Amino acid sequence: MTTDLRDQIHDLMERGVRPVTAAEAACRADPQSAPFRDRSPRRRLRVTLAIGASAVACAVALVVTQAGGPTASRQPTIVTDAYVRYLATASGIALARSGRAVIVRHTQGGPTPGTDTDDITFSGRNWNDSFSEVLTAQGGLPTTRESAINRVVDGQAYDYFVASHGLAWYHEVGPDAIESMAIPDPRTLLAELSPDARFVVAGYSTVDGVRLEHLRATQLRGLPAIQLGNATPPGRLTSLNVWADSSGVVHRMSLTTTQAISVGVLNPVQVQKGRHVDPASYRSKIAAIRRWLRREARKLSGKGLIEFRVGPGKPGVTTQIQSTSMVVNFLDIGQPQVIMVPIHAYLVHGLG
């Protein structure tokens, strides 16, 4: 228990005070009142109609009838703890059953710079992840592009990629088939909606006709640096922004993180020589180099991912600082999604 009386009073109040939104105030107002005199009669008609409509329509109208744009400049206000908890709850409820999320991630500075996109649809326990990845040319390696679809329907795993039958759908029936797909759940990002972030209102914008409030975190210490479906270690969160509608439902989140990654370099000359001389000795040589690299990496950092790249120069391990920016757009929030079994899929055992 907190011993400081002021903290106790603050905690008690923050738990009990629930915010009142502008939409709620407008809905509670006298429907006969015409509070805003707009120059456009069409717009006034829309406003008046909205006031007379149901509470939900009223809240929506408040957002829809306004044009977006920057707010008047003012000192930022830290929103209440209760409001942040309200955002987390409202968003969790809205996304509990179904929806869609598009995740775009840019990585710079590390061993695998590039861009990858996940377009994820979910409905109950059914999931579809259509992803693509572009790795930028680096260290003599060309730019590479990859794309695939991972899908889970009624507890069965399917993926669409190039394998033994070429580009086709494959029905994976291994014991870990679903787990191995590692489809990221975008809702885990809602864990960032913590009062500890001390969010301030940074402005307003209109996306797809919906007016969104932009909140920016001012305190990042202690917040998780979530990496959705990315194998990189979490690292450190360096920025966090949230956009929510007037009902408190989050439509967009953006995060930036930095990670320290140990990179092991294999000498291509050594690899080539080994391959031409003796396959067995080549494999053992590579294994020996990898063991040595791991030992070196452990000295550099006890934890963190180690990437192996074939590159010029002497084999060795260096630590690189990678920065990742991720933008997640939540779409079709709460809308039913149809995720179907592929019409034809090759049965594949044991890949999962």
Add this chain to the structure above:
Amino acid sequence: MRTAGTTQRPEAGSDGARHDFEAFVRETEPRLSRALAAAYGFEDGRDATAEALAYAFEHWERLQAVDNLAGYLFRVGQSRNRRRRQPVLFAVPDCGDHAFEPGLPAALAGLTERQRLAVVLVHGYGYTLREVADLTGLRPTTVQNHLTRGLARLRLTLGVRDDD
């Protein structure tokens, strides 16, 4: 102090009045809801806040001439709430984390309305005496007196030593 910033008055009579109203609510609502919750408890305080903001929505253009709109709306919330006299309640769900004294809600409810306002806003949220005076229409010295008496009474009720 946990809340920074001051209210900037929105433009009166502009096409963006609705936008300004939302910005105003975002800016003012935390102060207003904290103050009215301190005065009347969580449920009635929230109701009073919603009533006050609904009043602001209905009379938005006319209220542009009011200097201290937050204070004005605080009094609107007071007058709306005084139509019904209910016991002040600070009931919160038990999260099992023992973040505060179990007797704190009842002890706060046992203070006078003005003492609660002063204790919660100044001591709990870190508002200045001037800010509370502006919001409640009291003089800063009066707020200070209510704060001193309220804290003394609260500590006595809770058995807390005067060391914080």
